[in-house]
Amino acid sequence: MQEPALTGRDDAVESALLDRRQRLLGASYRLFYRQPFHPVRGEGVWLFDRHGAPYLDAYNNVACVGHCHPRVVEAIATQAATLNTHTRYLHETILDCAERLIDSLPAPLEQMVFTCSGSEANDLAVRMARAFTGGEGLIVTELAYHGVTQAIAEASPSLGVKVRLGNTVRTVPAPVDRGDGAAAMGKRFAAGVQAAIDDLAAHDIRPAALLLDGVFSSDGIITGPEGFLAPAIAAIHRAGGLYIADEVQAGLGRTGVMWGFPRHGVSADLVTLGKPLGNGHPVAGVAGRRDVMDHFGETARYFNTFGGNPVACAAALAVQSVIRDEGIADNAAAVGAKLHASLGQLAAAHSRLGDVRGSGLLAGVEVLDRQGGPDAGLAQTLVEGLRARRVLISATGPHGNVLKIRPPLVFGDAHVSTLGNALEASLAASTP
Known part of the structure; x- marks a missing residue:
């Protein structure tokens, strides 16, 4: 799923917001993604941009029982x-x-x-x-x-x-x-x-x-x-x-x-x-x-x-x-098992993915270069590719090559499928 194209007016809105942020906030702040994400509403595992487009949040652990429960x-x-x-x-x-x-x-x-x-x-x-x-x-x-x-x-x-x-x-x-x-x-x-x-x-x-x-x-x-x-x-x-x-x-x-x-x-x-x-x-x-x-x-x-x-x-x-x-810990265990199985299947099918680690609804996936070493560049490309497909994750680790997946704990089976499909599509687009 691709992000909706922005109109010239929308581009101007984002540019003005970025300019205002840089003018008002200290330089120590950082933004995620090459095209910064601008959510205006949250519900459960979803964040919505100002166009009403839903983004699957597979990163924000703070809203542990879902956004705006x-x-x-x-x-x-x-x-x-x-x-x-x-x-x-x-x-x-x-x-x-x-x-x-x-x-x-x-x-x-x-x-x-x-x-x-x-x-x-x-x-x-x-x-x-x-x-x-x-x-x-x-x-x-x-x-x-x-x-x-x-x-x-x-x-x-x-x-x-x-x-x-x-x-x-x-x-x-x-x-x-x-x-x-x-x-x-x-x-x-x-x-x-x-x-x-x-x-x-x-x-x-x-x-x-x-x-x-x-x-x-x-x-x-x-x-x-x-x-x-x-x-x-x-x-x-x-x-x-x-x-x-x-x-x-x-x-x-x-x-x-x-x-x-x-x-x-x-x-x-x-x-x-x-x-x-x-x-x-x-x-x-x-x-x-x-x-x-x-x-x-x-x-x-x-x-x-x-x-x-x-x-x-x-x-x-x-x-x-x-x-x-709501049995949140049990849900994390059950859905987490499916998440790790899905990521493991992807890693087995793609040489650029390595070790899949974690427990419950916390997962790390190593991203590798063609020689089997850490590839932070590809990891960031995959993070950006997922963002373009309306799925939010990040990267971590000493080499910056571990995909970091830690969604709200109300994540479900369908969300695991959405994440897996988006990661597979991003891999295909990034590693022809």
Whole structure:
């Protein structure tokens, strides 16, 4: 399906909008696609442009239960029309939201602190880990993304070489699946973590935490085999550090289960959540062990005016209700299996596609050159080809050659077919 041709008047509208954006917004902003996309409405897995043309959204994880889900919209509107204030007053909604989240998380996670974004949540979790352990060292993967606060940008190598890593930050290679099982894969990854611990010690820096996005989204999407994370978690605990599970990407049913990290048979000391918790409304937070939370409370006060406000928590409660009532995690597992099977069939038929990775409704597909090496150029061409066919995805990974597919979790079988057909057509057009 090709994008409708724009009239001269339409071209002028887009050009004026681009000029206005460049004049008003800071230069650090970026746009997707050579022909920027201009959505004006969203519903479920669809985004609509100003012509009314539907685009299948196979990228935006923040709207986890679908764009503009009516139950979430109603919860936000009702609470906004009733009361919106802060956490220094008593209110039932923040307690209801915290209780439901804690009930869904495994022990020893017992308490919540709410923030507005995943960046704030990761920043706060690192502060908590440093306060509890007395260490400063932070270990992340080589292309991790954890947020944009000063401290967390310095632990997010995916932001680029011009964003300098912090002096107490060490990076480790992302896990590599060589097909030799979870134990061997885990041993390799843990060796990297131990090397980082040793390097911190050589510089008289005590480790505070290992901070991991459990699906390694920016590192190229690595979700299995299940269990490979356990040796690395054991290594950081032996060194006196904490394990912070960044669940912004992995949580709330994305991998076919409610939370990503328990798939590996590990316990987290702190867990961070991001805006998918509010389906895009600004609500996020940190769940943690009681002793870690208590220690932080003894040494610091934390207050965030809008973190955990009644409207935000009403949104988060509605999202959790939709996940439960509509079987969202089960849908991600079932439809995700069909998505991975479809992508696997395409990869088997096309030499320019390689490994298909991921779990549930998260998939990464390697794009290769004719010699079998990474091909970022072709990956971007495919992303643009899909956009022309009204399907939205992106690319990721250390070489920029992994197609990144992470749709809203209400994706269905028909949407898998639409995506597969569009990718096959884009491949045919790009690799004659």
